[in-house]
Amino acid sequence: MTEPEVSDSLKTFGVVLKALRDETGLTQEEFAHRVGYSPGYVAKIEQGKRFPPRDLAERAEPVLGPLAAKLLRAAARSLTRKVGLASWFHEWAAIEEEAVSLYAYECRVIPGLLQPEPYIRAIFERRLPPLSEEQFESQVAARLARQSLLEERPNSSFTFMIEQALLERRLGGDATTDALIDNLLTQGARRNVEVQIMPLRQEDHFGAGGPMYLAETPSNQWIGYFEGHDSSLLQTDRKAVSSMLRRYDKMRAQALSPRDSASLLEQMRGAQ
CATH class of the missing domain: 1.10.260.40 (lambda repressor-like DNA-binding domains)
Structure with a gap:
């Protein structure tokens, strides 16, 4: 890597x-x-x-x-970092590095820790204003490097909830989507990783508030995280984070189980 x-x-x-x-x-x-x-x-x-x-x-x-x-x-x-990670993302990236539990819900784009290289490139190719070649390769390398967390932290639990619509969109084309589905199946097979798909039709959906990330620190404190257009927000208020956790728990019950999610991904892969 x-x-x-x-x-x-x-x-x-x-x-x-x-x-x-x-x-x-x-x-x-x-x-x-x-x-x-x-x-x-x-x-x-x-x-x-x-x-x-x-x-x-x-x-x-x-x-x-x-x-x-x-x-x-x-x-x-005196620290600075000139890698492809955005400056507003650094603090959350550091929290990710030591989290004992990480929850992610996405309805816009596949979470960065699960993106294969073709999908990453498809995202950055559509960045506006366009990136220079040096910026492009630096950001691809930085995102790939972050993914080592899934392997390096086998005692940390990672749970990813992804809207089925993100797969149906087929960003980057068939080959990119094939690589994406293969990677979701591979990462979801790890003992410390769960991948759940939220089906296209779900009338009782608690995710109307949009994407959210939650991390449990080694001291068992939960921190919330949101991203917007080139900006981010860390949420440390206990009441607000508790509300996020409650919504996430509701959504986990509404999404397909990890096993059923893997079956759906295999069906989608085989139908292509």
Whole structure:
């Protein structure tokens, strides 16, 4: 899988973290275990290939000491990232990286974590104003790199609810739709991933409010997320997030089960 371009400040942060970890004599695996992240995630932060989570310094302080935590906070303040992830998406991307549960409902476009490369390219080809070739390839690479979460976090639960209309639309044509359906079947077969299709006809539908994403943090706090036109909103108000969770639970009961969803996808694939 292609890794995204990294900025100098991300590389610097990674070097600082590695030096502080080495100073304590801890391996990546030992440090990762003590701060509650996977070794692969820590490795990519040290390589400058992942944006560090907001609470890394806080988690690292009992392990590396207060001075090290102070240095990490200072390095974090200077971070920039020139990869294809939009600036307004960075905070949610960091939350995704450490979520123990992730819920997604989409009625506009297939969730980014489930998009195969042909589908990603079909989306960015229709971006206005048009992207430069460098921007185009950078954004494709960044989106593909994010998808490693499904493999790297086998103990996290991912639930995706997708409107059948998104498949019937056939964005990008038959070959792109074939690749999309194949990928949904492949990812949905993972033990930690569920893919549910909301059928075209559903008279009792609780999704009129539009797409929504929900993440459960390692401290079991739920955070909501919405996207608009080149903008986003994190929702941390407990009452509002509770309302989102209730709507999501209702919709999960209205959508096809993961098994029935897979059967529908196989039927759609075979009918093409």
